[in-house]
Amino acid sequence: MLDARTTFLDAMRLTLVVAAREFTVRIRSRVFIITTVLAVLGIGGYILLQAYVFNKPAVLNVGFVGGAEQLAAPARADMASLGITVTTHKVSTVADGKGEVSSGTLDTLVSGSATAPVLTVQTSADGTLQTVLTDLAREEVLNGLLAQHGIPAADIDRALAATSVQVDTLTKPLSAASVQEIVIGVLVSGTLYISMLVYGQLVAAGVIEEKSNRIVEILLTTVRPWQLLLGKIAGIGLLALAQVAAVAVVGVVMAAATRVVTVPTVGVAVAVGGGVWLVLGYLMYAFAFAAAGSMVSRQEDVSSVSMPVILVLVAAWVITLSVVPYSPSSTATTVLSLIPLMSPLVMPVRIATGDISLWQAVVGVVLAIATIYVLAAVSGRIYRNSVLRMGGRVRLGQALGLRGSAMAGASGASDAPAARDHLM
């Protein structure tokens, strides 16, 4: 028993040594540092843009002078009902007002009379303000005409105030908050997609590197193929996690500081869920990428051999984008979120929108883990059978060990002694 435990601990130690090399060598590489800095700058820039350009509150400074002053209060009220904040200023003379418009302290000066207002602006008038003032001026004119015919203005106002258009909504509209949740979900999902794509291909390239420079022959004298495979995937996975974490921390802190995101409760669930699904999604695809990489011996073949895996991942992303954001709580989304290989991209959106029940989350994770288990077993077999076969591309049948071949002994190299070990 003790021996078995020591062997297991030792096997884990070797896997860790392999993982540590993958991590430390790559985290110091120029490519990693540059891409991380660019990603952090990208997310930071995006949030700042949201905060200071698109979300900039539209406050209109409008000066009123002379007879037009009586339009100030109703104009402000009407503009507010249209979602535009207007600050009204009382200006003593038209000349002063024009001066303030030129200097920029006022956006618009309203002069003239209540029935014939004149707008003075720098270049162009705010269309909404112009419409509102036109309506108000017409109302004044109408009130004047009706008063001449003995109808009191107060009666008219009362009658008009009671008149409005009633709106019947058949579907509950998306609130600003839920739009924000979907955007956050899709951003997280997109981050996962890019990470899985980039780091998955890094795994394939790493496998080919060791195969093409023949170092794998030395490594496999003291490390079993599964330890090498697992260590490589773990090391590169930690790297992916570190990069995503750096981007996420910067994103969350800046979003909170600039108040771009106003749904803080979503934050924790999305961060935890995003992390879990990054790990699960990465593992699914990384094993597939590793198996693909082990089948060729030259770095030039990395893209052709990983194409099938990339296609599956891209298809999953396209399906996610075309279904999930438009109907985050539909049955289609629920089904997609449970399908392994798709779930890592769909689940983050469902977590962000809060449309997920506990049992669905658990089923999704269990199915993903089962898929990882199967993929790891198949990839491990392909890797073991292919990684010592130099030269041309290994056929899938050979890689799976379904067909015997001349080099069967070499490919199973590290297994036979292993079997002997277990017997002893």
Added chain:
Amino acid sequence: MLALSHLSKRYGTLQALRDLSFAVEQGEIFGFVGANGAGKTTTMRIALGVLDADAGSVLWDGTPITFASRRRIGYMPEERGLYPKMTVIAQLEYFARLHGLNRGAAHAAALPLLELLGLADRARSQLQALSHGNQQRVQLAAALVSAPELLVLDEPFAGLDPVAVDAMSDVLRAQADAGKPVLLSSHQLDIVERLCGRVGIINHGAMVACGTVAELTARGPVRFWVDVPNAGPGWFDGVHGATLIEHDGPSWLIQLADGTDEQGVLQAGLAVGPVREFRRDRPSLTELFRSVMTETSTNA
């Protein structure tokens, strides 16, 4: 002691090894020579346990080589392999750790080894910045860094300049002197002749000659070079069993039949004048290798 007995290996229709046996003693450097494709690399892989033989056994100190005992072997494969973008020292530490050393021990083992191989000042360089010869030294260092108890080196001298060959030979001799069995293969027979205690010649997967360099070169006909300035043709006709092989000015190469006393030739020479030189003509390992290859090929 590393003992390989009756190894056979077949790749499809190719019989790579046929009933191959030899042993490498403690403290001995065993040189393994043969033409390309003769089965050297296959033998080394089987010796290391990364490849299974169809038949036969490999015993190290009486027990089969296991995954665990492989950690005590230093291996340099024919196809060199190191990480081009890793520093020399990090590379060695990594291999040491894969052989079971902890971080501190790995670092402690790597530095003196680089010192020994004259690479101390390149420790922090990336491997790809080193010359071919220096990369090869790093490869040897990678095989030695875990202080292995057995060395299996496939073509350690390939592509090295004479200075590097000497440096590597010194290191290997020191390893053997420390009592380790060293098994190496090489095409550079002059180096093998100088360095190896025993040599095995393999052809088409079978061992065709095996022994010390002296034993191997003593095989074949007994020939003497005799330098007799005053001699004319037929000066040794009186010596029974002596035949002329070659004649170049005052130098005569004479082959003696079995049982013929070489002193008779010397006396015949002295009878016609002074004898300036009288020495046994030993074939070099290269000549021996050629003749063995021709013999076994014609037999095959």
